[in-house]
Amino acid sequence: MTKETYHPRQHVLTRYKISNTTLYRWIKSGRFPAPARFSSRCIRWSESSLQKWEQSLG
Structure with missing residues (x-):
């Protein structure tokens, strides 16, 4: 059984180079x-x- 990894908001913002808004x-x-x-x-x-x-983005 593998353990799911969860990421905080700041990681998501940095990963996709987007703003909070x-x-x-x-x-x-x-x-x-x-x-x-x-x-x-x-x-x-x-x-x-x-x-x-x-x-899903292709």
């Missing part, structure tokens, strides 16, 4: 996967959801 605009429009919420102040994106999104 762009990230949340993409999430709201359905263009980018929503994060997993671990608590009211802790959100993370799974590596698998990010890879799946990258593959």
